[in-house]
Amino acid sequence: MNTSIIKIAQASNALSQFSPVFASQFHTSSALCRVVSGKYRITKKRDRPLTYEMANPPHYIAHRKSWNSWNTSSLKDGLRKSETAVEDEFIRRFINGTWHGLVCSEVIIKRQFNHIRIAAIMRRAVSPTKMYFLLGYTEELLSTWIQCPVTLELQTVDSYEDVVFKYI
Amino acid sequence: MYLIFCHKSVILNKLIKMSLFIRNYKPGVAYNAQILWRFNSTTAETVKQGEDEEEFRVLDILHKKGKLQKRVNRRADIQPDRSEKMPTDQNWGNVWPGPRSFHPSSVPLPIRQGYVPKGQAPPGKKANAELMKIPNFLHLTPPVVKSQCEALKKFCTSWPKLLNSEEAIEKNYPMEIISSDYCHASPTIRNPLARIVTLRVKLSNLKLDSRARDKFLRLVGDKYDEKTDLVTLTADRCPVRKQNMDYVNYLLTACYHESWTVEDWETDKCLEDMEYYDFDLNPSKKNLVNWYLMSNNEDNNLNDEQVKNFDVSKIPNGVEYKSAVSELFNEGESDLALNKYDTSVRKLLGLPEKKIAN
Numbered sequence: 001m002n003t004s005i006i007k008i009a010q011a012s013n014a015l016s017q018f019s020p021v022f023a024s025q026f027h028t029s030s031a032l033c034r035v036v037s038g039k040y041r042i043t044k045k046r047d048r049p050l051t052y053e054m055a056n057p058p059h060y061i062a063h064r065k066s067w068n069s070w071n072t073s074s075l076k077d078g079l080r081k082s083e084t085a086v087e088d089e090f091i092r093r094f095i096n097g098t099w100h101g102l103v104c105s106e107v108i109i110k111r112q113f114n115h116i117r118i119a120a121i122m123r124r125a126v127s128p129t130k131m132y133f134l135l136g137y138t139e140e141l142l143s144t145w146i147q148c149p150v151t152l153e154l155q156t157v158d159s160y161e162d163v164v165f166k167y168i
Numbered sequence: 169m170y171l172i173f174c175h176k177s178v179i180l181n182k183l184i185k186m187s188l189f190i191r192n193y194k195p196g197v198a199y200n201a202q203i204l205w206r207f208n209s210t211t212a213e214t215v216k217q218g219e220d221e222e223e224f225r226v227l228d229i230l231h232k233k234g235k236l237q238k239r240v241n242r243r244a245d246i247q248p249d250r251s252e253k254m255p256t257d258q259n260w261g262n263v264w265p266g267p268r269s270f271h272p273s274s275v276p277l278p279i280r281q282g283y284v285p286k287g288q289a290p291p292g293k294k295a296n297a298e299l300m301k302i303p304n305f306l307h308l309t310p311p312v313v314k315s316q317c318e319a320l321k322k323f324c325t326s327w328p329k330l331l332n333s334e335e336a337i338e339k340n341y342p343m344e345i346i347s348s349d350y351c352h353a354s355p356t357i358r359n360p361l362a363r364i365v366t367l368r369v370k371l372s373n374l375k376l377d378s379r380a381r382d383k384f385l386r387l388v389g390d391k392y393d394e395k396t397d398l399v400t401l402t403a404d405r406c407p408v409r410k411q412n413m414d415y416v417n418y419l420l421t422a423c424y425h426e427s428w429t430v431e432d433w434e435t436d437k438c439l440e441d442m443e444y445y446d447f448d449l450n451p452s453k454k455n456l457v458n459w460y461l462m463s464n465n466e467d468n469n470l471n472d473e474q475v476k477n478f479d480v481s482k483i484p485n486g487v488e489y490k491s492a493v494s495e496l497f498n499e500g501e502s503d504l505a506l507n508k509y510d511t512s513v514r515k516l517l518g519l520p521e522k523k524i525a526n
Contacts, residue, residue, distance in 0.1 A: 051297070052282055052291060052296070052297065053297055056283070060283075063283075064282075064283040065283075065298060065301075066298065066301045066302055067301065068301065070301070070303065070353070071353040071354070072351075072352050072353040072354065073352075073353070073354060078352075079352060079354055079356070079359065080352075080354045080356070083354075084354065104295070105295075105297040105300075106297060108269070108297065108300055108301050110269070110303070110353075111354065112267065112353055113351070113352070113353065113354075113357075114354070114356075117267075117268075117269060119269040119300045119301075121295055121297060121300075124246070146355070147355060148355050153268060153269040153271070153300070155271060155272065155294075155300065157294070162294070162295045163295045163297070165282075165291065
């Protein structure tokens with residue numbers, strides 16, 4: 001049995017001498033450099049609304065648009081890198097869920113010392129009373145979870161069309 | 169069997185009746201019914217009147233009427249921007265007291281931001297997320313900074329008059345302690361790098377004789393910089409800055425006192441153990457002194473100690489010869505050192521200067 005396997009191996013060895021395809025164990029192809037994340041496709045009717053943030057793909061950060069998270073963790077040798085990233089993601093999800101269907105822009109999170117300032121553009125689709133409630137609710141809950149003072153700095157617009165930069 | 173089935177159907181009937189009752193029952197049903205009835209009657213009447221006025225009903229194939237009936241909900245109670253009502257002589261510090269994201273209705277400036285193709289205007293300040301992203305200094309306008317400095321002035325003391333120059337500071341405070349504080353945008357104020365403490369002191373400020381200085385330099389090793397004459401001791405092994413500071417102070421104290429202690433074995437150091445060429449200890453000086461005394465017909469029966477203490481400056485061109493020999497041994501052979509040695513020997517022995525054949 002063993003000898004037969006060796007024989008097969010030898011045979012394949014002999015084969016590899018003639019054909020380079022058999023010689024290599026894995027095959028490679030040229031890399032497909034197709035970046036699609038953060039980019040939007042043009043629609044047929046050219047009616048897809050894009051905000052300024054969406055209109056500029058990620059490689060324009062620091063050229064045409066700036067970051068959505070401002071903190072010192074992302075600097076070189078910054079502390080609490082992972083914690084900050086996770087907290088930011090949590091805040092974004094919480095805001096998008098709490099202010100459901102109202103958030104018209106990206107949630108901008110700025111940190112100064114232990115103070116977290118969250119800025120966003122909201123739609124005026126609910127009554128001011130509800131908005132004030134949501135504001136206090138968000139600040140209170142987030143500051144309880146993250147154990148930091150949290151401030152919401154909102155700007156309101158009439159409708160989503162106010163933040164639309166262009167249609168593609 | 170039949171009986172049981174019959175019984176069941178009765179129960180079912182009852183159940184259905186009850187559920188119907190529950191579905192229709194609402195508290196205050198009689199009142200509601202009345203209102204409903206009245207409402208129905210009025211609407212019916214108005215519709216009737218409308219039908220009477222219009223002669224023909226228009227066929228609405230594209231349902232344009234329904235589209236038009238879509239009302240856009242515009243709130244009427246939205247206040248105009250705060251910036252429109254601002255007086256020109258207001259105190260801006262009260263409007264924008266602290267760091268805050270940009271808000272278009274509070275800032276009476278026609279700001280625009282954003283990249284657009286040539287010929288277009290950048291997006292305005294309203295609903296502009298880019299303006300909200302960038303940190304602004306609207307809370308730090310020059311008048312506000314000035315007023316804040318004025319408010320802080322009472323907590324400050326004036327700078328001591330005698331410490332008016334770098335030299336005076338260096339003289340009165342020869343030791344320098346360097347440590348760093350770090351600011352973060354995170355809930356913790358701790359940074360492990362803040363524990364590192366560096367102590368700097370000029371070696372000339374320490375009271376050391378030549379032997380102690382030599383020993384001190386051997387103890388501190390590469391922590392001494394010859395160019396600046398500074399000894400730099402850095403400690404980062406302890407977790408807290410206070411401990412590192414204590415450790416650095418301990419290091420300096422220990423090195424200083426250790427360099428002053430003389431061990432028994434230090435006296436055993438002989439000429440072969442010298443790490444540099446000392447002219448006074450070497451036979452070269454003895455030869456020079458003997459030659460000088462002989463050439464002056466003086467008594468040359470000096471012992472080693474006398475030779476060692478003999479002042480070379482008594483000999484004409486002796487100092488130059490000494491420095492040339494020392495340099496040759498200490499810094500190694502080079503054209504410059506050899507030339508210097510050549511000229512000094514010629515001067516010492518009174519030989520003519522070297523003629524360079526061109």
